[in-house]
Amino acid sequence: MAINYTEDIQIEKSKTSKIANVDFNNLAFGRVFSDHMLVCDFKNGEWQNPSIVPYQPVTLEPSAKIFHYGQSIFEGMKAYKDSDNNVFLFRPVDNFNRLNISAKRLAMPELPEACFMNGLKELIKLEKDWIPTSEGSSLYIRPFMFATGQGFHASPANAYKFIIACAPSGSYFSGKVKVLIEEKYSRSANGGVGFAKAGGNYAGQFYPTQLANNRGYQQVIWTDDNTHEYIEEAGAMNIFVRINDTLLTVPTSDRILDGITRKSILTIAEAEGIDVEVRKIKVAELIEASENGSLKELFGAGTAAVVSPISGFGFKGKDYELPELENTYGALLKKRITDIQTNKSDDPYGWRVKV
Ligand code: PLP
Numbered sequence: 001m002a003i004n005y006t007e008d009i010q011i012e013k014s015k016t017s018k019i020a021n022v023d024f025n026n027l028a029f030g031r032v033f034s035d036h037m038l039v040c041d042f043k044n045g046e047w048q049n050p051s052i053v054p055y056q057p058v059t060l061e062p063s064a065k066i067f068h069y070g071q072s073i074f075e076g077m078k079a080y081k082d083s084d085n086n087v088f089l090f091r092p093v094d095n096f097n098r099l100n101i102s103a104k105r106l107a108m109p110e111l112p113e114a115c116f117m118n119g120l121k122e123l124i125k126l127e128k129d130w131i132p133t134s135e136g137s138s139l140y141i142r143p144f145m146f147a148t149g150q151g152f153h154a155s156p157a158n159a160y161k162f163i164i165a166c167a168p169s170g171s172y173f174s175g176k177v178k179v180l181i182e183e184k185y186s187r188s189a190n191g192g193v194g195f196a197k198a199g200g201n202y203a204g205q206f207y208p209t210q211l212a213n214n215r216g217y218q219q220v221i222w223t224d225d226n227t228h229e230y231i232e233e234a235g236a237m238n239i240f241v242r243i244n245d246t247l248l249t250v251p252t253s254d255r256i257l258d259g260i261t262r263k264s265i266l267t268i269a270e271a272e273g274i275d276v277e278v279r280k281i282k283v284a285e286l287i288e289a290s291e292n293g294s295l296k297e298l299f300g301a302g303t304a305a306v307v308s309p310i311s312g313f314g315f316k317g318k319d320y321e322l323p324e325l326e327n328t329y330g331a332l333l334k335k336r337i338t339d340i341q342t343n344k345s346d347d348p349y350g351w352r353v354k355v
């Protein structure tokens, strides 16, 4: 029987709510979780009906292939509430499409659009009260899929679970972000999985990032694995550079995540009349621009990070400071994108989706 994802979402409501224990004016990022989650299982060759259940642990066999072969992918998105209590998502179909791009690369089953979109909307409607409204906060939404099927044979699993969980969240970074431009380790390689939102991409970053943290840098800016001469992206965000009045970012590739914030910012910047260039950027060019004063801004862009200004970068043992400007492209673009997300401005692009 064909599965109708609109009508078939069963909801089991939680008997109690944790919401009264949450300080919505003092939220960290992704540390407390809302009362419910969406769950959908893939078995017998097809995705079953999703259901919404109380947020709870997942039970797995030790032989589940997620533990051994790392078939695990995820997405990151946010829900926002305006002053009239209307709820919005931002470009959710782009997250859905990217989840399936990741699924295909990791030999995992692609999810039907109706399962993702209807399940997401039903869940967010139910969790409406969990959407914070204080400045800079939102309900962070984490859709993810992993292999539950069993076996030690190194081959794709035959069963998977898709979950959407939510966390009312504040800013991803606290304070200024100083980055280290990586000259030894690599996040991804040509032909690899860098463009996918695969859990392993993040695990592989933790050790080099810890080394950078120990030296006082919050994030690593990854460079190309071949020469380490070109900047690529940061651990959880794409990177923008302003040289004089030109805004630059690097082209996406099979080593770089095609960020939804990145492409939205490119569209907005062009509409603002900013001179935009998408091209490869050499570390040497950054250093030269820093030394001759033409490097005006560096910032990261991502769902969790929104637009995060970078105050300085380290490379080969030397630190380079960014100037402190009054009117930055970063601040302007952050305002424009968050105004669209939170229904404070028109949305000429049709990115906002009312729930
Ligand atoms: N690059 C990486 C490695 C990320 O994890 C993220 C976060 O999702 C981004 C870039 C930004 O992508 P998006 O704007 O779609 O969140």
Ligand code: COI
Pocket: 075, 076, 077, 202, 235, 236, 302, 303, 304, 305
């Ligand atoms: C996001 O921005 O949504 C991400 O997925 C980054 C994450 C590692 C927090």
